[in-house]
Amino acid sequence: MTVYEVIDAKKRKDELTEAQLRFFVRAVADGSASDAQIAAFCMAVLLNGMTEEECFVLTDAMAASGERPARPPVTGVIADKHSTGGVSDSTTLVLVPVLCSLGIKCAKYSGRGLGHTGGTLDKLESFKGFRVGLTAEEFAAQIGRVGGAVAGQTEHTVPADKRMYAVRDVTATVDSIPLIASSVMSKKLASFADVILLDVKYGDGAFLRTAEEAVTLARLMVRIGARAGRKVSAAVTNMDAPLGDAVGCNAEVREAIAVLGGKKNALAELSLYLAGKLAEQALSLPEAEARARVAEAVASGAALNKLAEIVAAQGGDARAVYDPSLLPLAPEKTVVCAEGTGVLRIAARKLGEACLLLGGGRQHAEDGVDHTVGILLRKRAGERVREGEPVAEVYRRGAAEEALARVRAAFSYPKDYAPPALVYDYIRED
Ligand code: URA
Numbered sequence: 438m439t440v441y442e443v444i445d446a447k448k449r450k451d452e453l454t455e456a457q458l459r460f461f462v463r464a465v466a467d468g469s470a471s472d473a474q475i476a477a478f479c480m481a482v483l484l485n486g487m488t489e490e491e492c493f494v495l496t497d498a499m500a501a502s503g504e505r506p507a508r509p510p511v512t513g514v515i516a517d518k519h520s521t522g523g524v525s526d527s528t529t530l531v532l533v534p535v536l537c538s539l540g541i542k543c544a545k546y547s548g549r550g551l552g553h554t555g556g557t558l559d560k561l562e563s564f565k566g567f568r569v570g571l572t573a574e575e576f577a578a579q580i581g582r583v584g585g586a587v588a589g590q591t592e593h594t595v596p597a598d599k600r601m602y603a604v605r606d607v608t609a610t611v612d613s614i615p616l617i618a619s620s621v622m623s624k625k626l627a628s629f630a631d632v633i634l635l636d637v638k639y640g641d642g643a644f645l646r647t648a649e650e651a652v653t654l655a656r657l658m659v660r661i662g663a664r665a666g667r668k669v670s671a672a673v674t675n676m677d678a679p680l681g682d683a684v685g686c687n688a689e690v691r692e693a694i695a696v697l698g699g700k701k702n703a704l705a706e707l708s709l710y711l712a713g714k715l716a717e718q719a720l721s722l723p724e725a726e727a728r729a730r731v732a733e734a735v736a737s738g739a740a741l742n743k744l745a746e747i748v749a750a751q752g753g754d755a756r757a758v759y760d761p762s763l764l765p766l767a768p769e770k771t772v773v774c775a776e777g778t779g780v781l782r783i784a785a786r787k788l789g790e791a792c793l794l795l796g797g798g799r800q801h802a803e804d805g806v807d808h809t810v811g812i813l814l815r816k817r818a819g820e821r822v823r824e825g826e827p828v829a830e831v832y833r834r835g836a837a838e839e840a841l842a843r844v845r846a847a848f849s850y851p852k853d854y855a856p857p858a859l860v861y862d863y864i865r866e867d
Contacts, residue, residue: 447481462498483613499623502597508629509577517630522554524789525679530693531708534743543585553789564753640677642785670865678818685811687764767832777850787847794840
């Protein structure tokens, strides 16, 4: 068998056999498949699709392509949550401490921001000294000691996905449902969480634009998880407008801390909804009781204190959890005012792109990030605004003309507009 033959078969719309898929993934992981061959394979899958059986085998082979960290010797279930990527989405920073404070262990491998989407690892590095590069042993030990850890996957976990994702990113092959499903689920199956909640986003600021595509992806990932013996559920959620009122690392960390202190907005609503769904499964509780416990974890301050504990455990300056001045915003500020009168509509993708242009995101995986730049919204999507009213503040270094233009272009003022419901669907295999 050759890599060429596998690509050729997919090009001809054949259903690939288990042997062909495992051969291809081995060739990706050991370097014998070239980037050009990976690109051709991914484009053939994007155009011709995959059966569920093919997708399951591809995921399983990718999950087995590297090291699998050992499960720490803890009692009770271990939970994990994964979002397919969005703008102003700091749900992990809220959800993990909430769950840990309820005694639910959390093993969260997160990623860096890419393109217009923000990354949890970049946000955590807003805490001076925070180490995202834990070894598998440190990661497991922290889950036992503190209850949870959030870190980047090591070089050796799921190497097949690392190569395939890097190639997809530059060959317009990210938005393929079987490729997204195998990429996300291979990383979940390579780790040891028992209960996994996927936040599958759709809309302007997400990789998938329609709710129907997101539901298809969510169902596929839930079934892949079930076949692998994991409890996987998925929330399909809207990402037309940014989730919170802040875009940019320090600004988003401040906002997550505010939500743990009781602030109410869409970020709080979604984070606590997702935490409730995980608590329901992890503690086998009725939905209402799970939600009540989650609310109490915030009201009592236990979740906020748990965030400080996790930050300190990973070497970060936990004083910032109680003192936002340790998460500074960039020194130059521009207030952006409404250029029309109507109902505010906000395009999340443009704000994410603006943050990237300000230096707050990365265009290439190896780029650095300015944690202090960002955007604070003064009005939310769906609010009535009058021309001239302030709608946002942009924190920048230097002129940033292009970023400011992108921020202005993110706002429109239709006469009528109702933002879509935050949660479109919830999918669980019972
Ligand atoms: N997130 C992933 O991990 N992989 C994808 O393909 C898309 C989003």
